[in-house]
Amino acid sequence: MDKHRLKYGTGNKYHHVVYSVGYRDRHYQIEVVTRKTTISATVITGCRNLTRVHHQQ
Numbered sequence: 863m864d865k866h867r868l869k870y871g872t873g874n875k876y877h878h879v880v881y882s883v884g885y886r887d888r889h890y891q892i893e894v895v896t897r898k899t900t901i902s903a904t905v906i907t908g909c910r911n912l913t914r915v916h917h918q919q
Contacts, residue, residue, distance in 0.1 A: 866894045
């Protein structure tokens, strides 16, 4: 969340960004989105709608 907040601040609203996070020897995909008053982070499990999949460089 801190990395996302530093990069985007309060801008980039409603644009889903996917981060890869390592935790306890496992890697997870986390989807982070800045909403009107909050920043939401969700662990991606299972299949995703292709309209939300973004290639991160």
